[in-house]
Amino acid sequence: MAEKRHEKLGLSDQDVLDMFETMLLARKIDERMWLLNRAGKIPFVISCQGQEAAQIGAAFALDREKDWVAPYYRDLGIVLAFGMTAKDIMLSGFAKAEDPNSGGRQMPGHFGQRENRILTGSSPVTTQVPHAVGVALAGKMDGEDIVTYASFGEGSSNQGDFHEAANFAGVHKLPVILMCENNKYAISVPVSKQLACEKVSDRAIGYGMPGYTVDGNDPLAVYEVCKEAADRGRRGEGPTLVETVSYRLTPHSSDDDDRAYRSREEVEEAKKKDSIITFAAYLKENGVMSDEKEQEIQERIKKLVDEATEYAENADYAAPESAMNYVYGE
Amino acid sequence: MAEKRHEKLGLSDQDVLDMFETMLLARKIDERMWLLNRAGKIPFVISCQGQEAAQIGAAFALDREKDWVAPYYRDLGIVLAFGMTAKDIMLSGFAKAEDPNSGGRQMPGHFGQRENRILTGSSPVTTQVPHAVGVALAGKMDGEDIVTYASFGEGSSNQGDFHEAANFAGVHKLPVILMCENNKYAISVPVSKQLACEKVSDRAIGYGMPGYTVDGNDPLAVYEVCKEAADRGRRGEGPTLVETVSYRLTPHSSDDDDRAYRSREEVEEAKKKDSIITFAAYLKENGVMSDEKEQEIQERIKKLVDEATEYAENADYAAPESAMNYVYGE
Amino acid sequence: MPVISYIQAVTQALREEMQRDKDVFVLGEDVGVRGGVFRATDGLYEEFGEARVIDTPLAESAIAGVGIGAAMYGKRPVAEMQFADFIMPAVNQIISEAAKIRYRSNNDFYCPITIRAPYGGGVHGALYHSQSVEAIFASVPGLKIVMPSTPYDVKGLLKAAIRDDDPVLFFEHKRAYRLIKGEVPEEDYTLPIGKADVKREGEDITVITYGLSVHFALQAAEKLEKDGISAHILDLRTVYPLDKDAIIEAASKTGKVLLITEDNKEGSIMSEVAAIISEHCLFDLDAPIKRLAGPDVPAMPYSPPMEKYFMINPDKVEKAMRELAEF
Amino acid sequence: MPVISYIQAVTQALREEMQRDKDVFVLGEDVGVRGGVFRATDGLYEEFGEARVIDTPLAESAIAGVGIGAAMYGKRPVAEMQFADFIMPAVNQIISEAAKIRYRSNNDFYCPITIRAPYGGGVHGALYHSQSVEAIFASVPGLKIVMPSTPYDVKGLLKAAIRDDDPVLFFEHKRAYRLIKGEVPEEDYTLPIGKADVKREGEDITVITYGLSVHFALQAAEKLEKDGISAHILDLRTVYPLDKDAIIEAASKTGKVLLITEDNKEGSIMSEVAAIISEHCLFDLDAPIKRLAGPDVPAMPYSPPMEKYFMINPDKVEKAMRELAEF
Numbered sequence A, B: 001m002a003e004k005r006h007e008k009l010g011l012s013d014q015d016v017l018d019m020f021e022t023m024l025l026a027r028k029i030d031e032r033m034w035l036l037n038r039a040g041k042i043p044f045v046i047s048c049q050g051q052e053a054a055q056i057g058a059a060f061a062l063d064r065e066k067d068w069v070a071p072y073y074r075d076l077g078i079v080l081a082f083g084m085t086a087k088d089i090m091l092s093g094f095a096k097a098e099d100p101n102s103g104g105r106q107m108p109g110h111f112g113q114r115e116n117r118i119l120t121g122s123s124p125v126t127t128q129v130p131h132a133v134g135v136a137l138a139g140k141m142d143g144e145d146i147v148t149y150a151s152f153g154e155g156s157s158n159q160g161d162f163h164e165a166a167n168f169a170g171v172h173k174l175p176v177i178l179m180c181e182n183n184k185y186a187i188s189v190p191v192s193k194q195l196a197c198e199k200v201s202d203r204a205i206g207y208g209m210p211g212y213t214v215d216g217n218d219p220l221a222v223y224e225v226c227k228e229a230a231d232r233g234r235r236g237e238g239p240t241l242v243e244t245v246s247y248r249l250t251p252h253s254s255d256d257d258d259r260a261y262r263s264r265e266e267v268e269e270a271k272k273k274d275s276i277i278t279f280a281a282y283l284k285e286n287g288v289m290s291d292e293k294e295q296e297i298q299e300r301i302k303k304l305v306d307e308a309t310e311y312a313e314n315a316d317y318a319a320p321e322s323a324m325n326y327v328y329g330e
Numbered sequence C, D: 001m002p003v004i005s006y007i008q009a010v011t012q013a014l015r016e017e018m019q020r021d022k023d024v025f026v027l028g029e030d031v032g033v034r035g036g037v038f039r040a041t042d043g044l045y046e047e048f049g050e051a052r053v054i055d056t057p058l059a060e061s062a063i064a065g066v067g068i069g070a071a072m073y074g075k076r077p078v079a080e081m082q083f084a085d086f087i088m089p090a091v092n093q094i095i096s097e098a099a100k101i102r103y104r105s106n107n108d109f110y111c112p113i114t115i116r117a118p119y120g121g122g123v124h125g126a127l128y129h130s131q132s133v134e135a136i137f138a139s140v141p142g143l144k145i146v147m148p149s150t151p152y153d154v155k156g157l158l159k160a161a162i163r164d165d166d167p168v169l170f171f172e173h174k175r176a177y178r179l180i181k182g183e184v185p186e187e188d189y190t191l192p193i194g195k196a197d198v199k200r201e202g203e204d205i206t207v208i209t210y211g212l213s214v215h216f217a218l219q220a221a222e223k224l225e226k227d228g229i230s231a232h233i234l235d236l237r238t239v240y241p242l243d244k245d246a247i248i249e250a251a252s253k254t255g256k257v258l259l260i261t262e263d264n265k266e267g268s269i270m271s272e273v274a275a276i277i278s279e280h281c282l283f284d285l286d287a288p289i290k291r292l293a294g295p296d297v298p299a300m301p302y303s304p305p306m307e308k309y310f311m312i313n314p315d316k317v318e319k320a321m322r323e324l325a326e327f
């Protein structure tokens, strides 16, 4: 029997099962968030749906014991792979005191957890890119063998901070993966009105780094380029720009109505390439996942998400006056 | 006899003589400024020396009756070609009331003159690039057949504003020439520490525009690409990035001492390619300029610069309390 | 007169100015097909087309900078920053460029750009969708900063901003967008930039404020009236440069002054208002100048109890007004 | 004690902190081989090598942003902005990021970055090499802003800034760099950030100021002394958050207060100082709170007569102090 794609990449059956499970966990948490939002229980959701494959492909290419990530708001897959739990995410959705990201101070999707080397993020897009470069610089100074990851949307790749950070990383040959998750829209604005280049990865050469564009619905393809990018970084050869192309399956956020600017047909068409479905099919075709196994995973995740939701819903808010804490070190 | 280079480009003998004369005027004004500075008569100079060919090549490729320019502080050649006089420049050097750029409010090199469609500039680098894009956008809205030009150094091409403006121009297919005058240094920092790409023009593809790197000591080479860029713009095909490579022949400014960071040999080597010398040689070799003609031009310019200096030195400062004027429209 | 909402007044002003002057155009993120994430530019794309209602790439410095270039050419761009919090990448263009163009060119160029942005809290927007950012710009000569409180003021002041020959930052309270309604003439009118407006005449205490807090103060004033306390309420409307005469007059009138801002207290607009009063009418005062403001923490948290703790509301305003009256 | 210049104190503090803690590093434009355009980092490249004295690409947002990333990792970066005027492209990183990292992460992360920049006028620097930019940041909780006046304060405060676990903007008056000299201990010491310093005890009038103007006030005080007028001079040193207690104490002491800043008047640091005084010690005052400041025009022009017209100088200070004394 011919070697399977994931085996060629050095991934075991268990690895790809883990990848699938993390993708599915991200999707299921996300779906639950929408239900909670529509039920009036949480004020806001911003989704990873459609980008799970890209995120998990990238996360598994990193060393999750020592590398650092500067995720953007859709990177639920990344932070789960880096150690955040369903409960952590739900606590953030409900803005409760125990939320490890911010103690309920920030909206969901504003990730951060020092323990798991997830840099704290904000809302203004692309500011995290220089941060990841700074961590890479610091790691290099200390002779640490770390790679850093920063992600952002294709619209956000037009911010000055992307350019300045990419150039800095290029000049200093820092081990950074700059990952653009191109989901074809920036809120309502299609990629054709955001970018004049054919591919976001065309920008790489301007910073003296390689650039790749890969299918963002294929976790193995993303894994492959990110693994090579991480290896390059560790070898001291500098940064890499990776563009993953997929589609934003939900409206921009729970505050958006995407019917105003894109057709239902277009969305339905994109759903056919949904990585949750296509990767499950791959695993089954290759005998890695049986129907029973899938069922088992689905149930495990459902339980996790249920428990997390219940816990978070019942957890306490931080005390009102705790809003005064931590402006400065105490 | 074979067609001469400038004839192939559609330039007459008189055109190239005019080009030479404007280059030389820029050089001579600049040299005089240094003398005045060293004599303690003016507080500051920032030079065009080494970049005259690039500037004049570009200026002559534009329509100087209707196009708009957003020059940077070294673009003395550009503004002279666009109608500023030696007297105007000297008035700015001495910070006198009649200085058309700013009435003595800004340092020399901070150009601006509405009458000649020279946008007012500031010190923070690269802010003028989006301005030129904005003028191109406005011109397009009005159906005007205008091209805009913005220039900046290679160090400045690392600012976010370059990236954001270039992308905007690319997406909206605006008639803009983005010209990077690469003189190998940003104050003390050599290009190798500024950029990881081989050529600044490698950045063009990231904005969906063509990019060219040309010899910045050759006014005809610069003319050629800028002419093509202007034509593209007028044809509605969008912006072009042009990189002119030359060398900064002076210290960064009168406040700098470049011996701290580059060898005298390197500077001497660069002087051999000085366009003032090489272009004069081209004109002579091709029978466009005789020794007498050159002498005549030299004398005319000397007289101009002398008169301008004298006039400016004796001109009045703006009244102290006029510092209160023009914060808002009156 | 028709009663419309605060955000409808924004849209109406934009539409009328675009109809009136072909040099007026709108640019920003999602302002075109989507009509803005708050729908402030609703219908403009359909009416004026994509050349004058421009969906820009996601890059605020370019939005401001391209607008500034067009303004120097002779256009009257109205740039939208999707949230005031996201104006930060454009600060260099606004402070170094727009504000200084007339001055540095000795009046040869000028820069008639209007930059609109929704600001303010109380909408579960958390740290980065709730901020008041006016204080960052309120020390920059060359800029004007307008922050209207009512639909009537919105329409008149936004039109004035667009017609103004200098750069105007026009901050709209996002919580007011749908909450605040009021009578707005259908016909064309402008209101003077740089002039504060007495929103209520009173004798006992003076409240000086702007934006959403004007409404909180008016509500509280009604209640206080029942207890025989009469409050004079001055709406700054333009927070930079301030209307000194109006401030001095309002403060002197009652001798007891409460300054309210939703922004953090230290370094806010109210600092300058207090400084003006203490420079010009110190001896008319019967009580220390009291400031009611957000706490000095970075911004409003997301969780409802903490957001409420931070945000100015009618109760906090009423309490502060009573305390001052009793001083 | 050795007498050194203001800029030598900067260099000394940097060198000693880099020797003391390997996590301290310097980054900025021309800070390496060139030793800085003002030579503030002179000799550091030679001593510590290019890994710790980094000549960055010309991009201020990256200088700040990369520094912030390194600080979150555990480093203590000292970023130089070549001129305070050129901090503008980095405002988003400073205000949206550095200032809010501790707060937004609920104390999980913190950001010990120091951002140094030369500010101030009187050096023929024109509009963009003369500005005071502190007011832009002085309403942003999470930041600290230090502006020392003497070499002694420079050394002690810069060391404190570098050791501080929060972001500190450290603005150095460029005219003071070589003009101001003073005794500075060779040994290690720090001074407390957030504390103002009485630079002169006096009874009749209080002057509150910072930076170069402290020296102008001290000079004027000497002259006034001869005429029997005794001036109390408070140097703010940290201009955000302000040392309220020290301000209240200094203002109450004489009841006559002059506030001096080189910045434009409206919306300056002195607005907040006036507000604090009028909130806390209004009834201790015997005269209106007077402010002496730059005019409200965008920035200092280049031509010498206009620059002089704008710039605070000893004569203007003396005149204002006499007027207040005579009130």
Ligand SMILES: Cc1ncc(C[n+]2csc(CCOP(=O)(O)OP(=O)(O)O)c2C)c(N)n1
Binding pocket: A074, A123, A124, A125, A152, A153, A154, A155, A156, A157, A181, A183, A184, A185, A186, A187, A248, A252, C029, C058, C060, C082, C086, C089
């Ligand atoms: C500096 C800044 N400007 C505007 C916004 C508002 N905003 C939030 S997400 C978004 C679109 C982002 O599009 P893209 O980068 O493609 O990422 P996507 O959401 O599609 O994943 C915008 C405009 C912001 N968060 N920050």
Ligand SMILES: Cc1ncc(C[n+]2csc(CCOP(=O)(O)OP(=O)(O)O)c2C)c(N)n1
Binding pocket: B074, B123, B124, B125, B152, B153, B154, B155, B156, B157, B181, B183, B185, B186, B187, B248, B252, D029, D058, D060, D082, D086, D089
């Ligand atoms: C935003 C900003 N940062 C820093 C400076 C200070 N500065 C003036 S010129 C210069 C170097 C510019 O180098 P380059 O872009 O290569 O242009 P060149 O001077 O070599 O022509 C620097 C750092 C500035 N003017 N603006």
Ligand SMILES: [Mg+2]
Binding pocket: A153, A154, A155, A181, A182, A183, A184, A185, A186, A187
């Ligand atoms: Mg997108």
Ligand SMILES: [Mg+2]
Binding pocket: B153, B154, B155, B181, B182, B183, B184, B185, B186, B187
């Ligand atoms: Mg250069």
